[in-house]
Amino acid sequence: MARETGSRIGLLAVAKEAGVSIATVSNTLNRPDVVSAATRARVLAVIAKMDFVPNTAAASLRRGSNRLIGLVVPDISNPFYSEIARGVTAAADRHRYGVILCNSQDDPDRELDQLEMLAEHRAAGALVVPLTADNRRLSRLRSLGTHLVLIDRESPDGCSTSIDDVLGGRLAAQHLLESRDADFVLVNGSHSIPQCADRRTGARAALSAAGRDPDSLVEYEVDDMTTEAGVEIAERLLEKELPSGVFCTNDLLAIGLMRGLAHHGIAVPDRVAIVGYGDLAPAADAPIPLTTVDQPKFALGNAAVEMMLAEITEKDDTHRHSATVFRPTLVVRDSAPARKNS
Amino acid sequence: MARETGSRIGLLAVAKEAGVSIATVSNTLNRPDVVSAATRARVLAVIAKMDFVPNTAAASLRRGSNRLIGLVVPDISNPFYSEIARGVTAAADRHRYGVILCNSQDDPDRELDQLEMLAEHRAAGALVVPLTADNRRLSRLRSLGTHLVLIDRESPDGCSTSIDDVLGGRLAAQHLLESRDADFVLVNGSHSIPQCADRRTGARAALSAAGRDPDSLVEYEVDDMTTEAGVEIAERLLEKELPSGVFCTNDLLAIGLMRGLAHHGIAVPDRVAIVGYGDLAPAADAPIPLTTVDQPKFALGNAAVEMMLAEITEKDDTHRHSATVFRPTLVVRDSAPARKNS
DNA sequence: GTGAAAGCGCTAACAA
DNA sequence: TTGTTAGCGCTTTCAC
Numbered sequence: 092m093a094r095e096t097g098s099r100i101g102l103l104a105v106a107k108e109a110g111v112s113i114a115t116v117s118n119t120l121n122r123p124d125v126v127s128a129a130t131r132a133r134v135l136a137v138i139a140k141m142d143f144v145p146n147t148a149a150a151s152l153r154r155g156s157n158r159l160i161g162l163v164v165p166d167i168s169n170p171f172y173s174e175i176a177r178g179v180t181a182a183a184d185r186h187r188y189g190v191i192l193c194n195s196q197d198d199p200d201r202e203l204d205q206l207e208m209l210a211e212h213r214a215a216g217a218l219v220v221p222l223t224a225d226n227r228r229l230s231r232l233r234s235l236g237t238h239l240v241l242i243d244r245e246s247p248d249g250c251s252t253s254i255d256d257v258l259g260g261r262l263a264a265q266h267l268l269e270s271r272d273a274d275f276v277l278v279n280g281s282h283s284i285p286q287c288a289d290r291r292t293g294a295r296a297a298l299s300a301a302g303r304d305p306d307s308l309v310e311y312e313v314d315d316m317t318t319e320a321g322v323e324i325a326e327r328l329l330e331k332e333l334p335s336g337v338f339c340t341n342d343l344l345a346i347g348l349m350r351g352l353a354h355h356g357i358a359v360p361d362r363v364a365i366v367g368y369g370d371l372a373p374a375a376d377a378p379i380p381l382t383t384v385d386q387p388k389f390a391l392g393n394a395a396v397e398m399m400l401a402e403i404t405e406k407d408d409t410h411r412h413s414a415t416v417f418r419p420t421l422v423v424r425d426s427a428p429a430r431k432n433s
Numbered sequence: 434m435a436r437e438t439g440s441r442i443g444l445l446a447v448a449k450e451a452g453v454s455i456a457t458v459s460n461t462l463n464r465p466d467v468v469s470a471a472t473r474a475r476v477l478a479v480i481a482k483m484d485f486v487p488n489t490a491a492a493s494l495r496r497g498s499n500r501l502i503g504l505v506v507p508d509i510s511n512p513f514y515s516e517i518a519r520g521v522t523a524a525a526d527r528h529r530y531g532v533i534l535c536n537s538q539d540d541p542d543r544e545l546d547q548l549e550m551l552a553e554h555r556a557a558g559a560l561v562v563p564l565t566a567d568n569r570r571l572s573r574l575r576s577l578g579t580h581l582v583l584i585d586r587e588s589p590d591g592c593s594t595s596i597d598d599v600l601g602g603r604l605a606a607q608h609l610l611e612s613r614d615a616d617f618v619l620v621n622g623s624h625s626i627p628q629c630a631d632r633r634t635g636a637r638a639a640l641s642a643a644g645r646d647p648d649s650l651v652e653y654e655v656d657d658m659t660t661e662a663g664v665e666i667a668e669r670l671l672e673k674e675l676p677s678g679v680f681c682t683n684d685l686l687a688i689g690l691m692r693g694l695a696h697h698g699i700a701v702p703d704r705v706a707i708v709g710y711g712d713l714a715p716a717a718d719a720p721i722p723l724t725t726v727d728q729p730k731f732a733l734g735n736a737a738v739e740m741m742l743a744e745i746t747e748k749d750d751t752h753r754h755s756a757t758v759f760r761p762t763l764v765v766r767d768s769a770p771a772r773k774n775s
Numbered sequence: 776g777t778g779a780a781a782g783c784g785c786t787a788a789c790a791a
Numbered sequence: 792t793t794g795t796t797a798g799c800g801c802t803t804t805c806a807c
Binding site: 111112113114115118125126127130149151152153154155 | 776777778779780782783784785
């Protein structure tokens, strides 16, 4: 950090002490192979003895870019994003990169400010998890000349790591169909959220594959995908004939629904089987452990960093943008067991 | 970010275009008050037109320190820490500082590497949330000349923001004592964790204040403060006469305990009242909403940044280290309601 | 394998 | 109020 007093030792001081030139000191640090073993050892010893800390600001001033990458998420306290952050920091550590965390709260203005800040720091690039589907924003950033990797969302003109939500929706629906041998109901968020639309598409695909009419799918749409919304859905479900299965496109909704049903004495999974989506902490800890779709969040963050680094390393004219799509998996627990058990 | 191609415009280009000197451009950016309104406006217009992005690397090379602060947490995917991170980023944004996120996984070696990295970037300082009580590590860091603010732990030789866990323990215990008019049992983590020791101290204090013998406090200690451990505690509790109240020093333990008790048909809160600690998301979402102690996590992160900035700003000989201690509050929910209701 | 030297883009005296 | 200028500490040709 800013050593207000000391920290006055730089390459020069080390060079003098070791009896070499500053170029040699720089080389032992950045291209050890180009320095003879003997000198290298001597220089390294002096560096350790003098407690020399290289100044990356100077290096990046010269080089033009910093060993820093930005991570822009809508809400770091949301476990989905914080798990991605864990993946990102792990990969960054491995490559000796620093991660600048930006919490946009999904405020476009704030996000813009933050990307501006990243640009001022000459960050090597930015990993962004966009919540809204507003592509204008993203292209504006890209036109800024930024190396951008999108997380959890594909992009036509850049790299991205995402999850196959259509597959996820299909897995969930398939499981319900197979274990109950009957139709199920879908509880979903707004279709304007690509993930929600995709999960629905997957659910419909499963219906088709099972020889059922996808248009027969009954769907409840909620504004906020929260536990409370799930509880309310229970009430609405009870107004009609109870379905034998429900696929909620997120875990909180599913947990709320289970609570709402329990309140009315409806047995899960005997009477109604429930499948969630996301496999966040509460899923396993629920009173009735939740069958859900696991998203490889950590891998998402990890891969995004690798992608970003590859994009930086490759020569600009060589680089082809690519998309890594991870496959989610079904985690079977008590709320919707494998076999039909009524 | 690293604009591989463009980004070649610097102060000089802007200065030329605006017909002023680079010093004036620098001044309009850093000390607007020293520039005449007319020139300022003109320069600003040119900056916008040319899409000039100042290079902080150059600035910090000159200044010696960067508008960057490090945040070192044991595990960013733990909601306690991610909420702190939210507070930190919010405050940092306000002051136009960037936050470098370091996930130490509580590995001392990694933590050291990360602080080294922060030093290389000439970060203005670091906010660290230490998990273990190992003070040697911390003093080593401090001796590095680093501005360090501890979060969630007091430190004799530096600034810190923390929570009064003794008070928290007292609040929880008092509530149990008053609402049940009977003794309670304590389920705690290892005493080597200062927070656990403090919460216990608070619980004992409440006992004394109520005219009871603190040494009569029955305590169960668990290694991992998880839901599973809570479930197990339920079994152990059932071996003896059931207490009328249980204070778990974290929410997960409490939730597990409730689940374990439910499994045996024990009614909460009628038969046993339960109080948790932390007020993380699962507390409110539990089947029986959990009475718990709320920790001002966001405020903790927020205050740490302010403290850090104050420490940087003040002249070194003026600065007196200080500790901000936040008061937790009791959140009363169904698992332990206010009035005795047996 | 090693050294000398030219900046990278900016800030902060100091001069005007 | 504005301009001139000397570095901040490092990387990187290019000689040796």
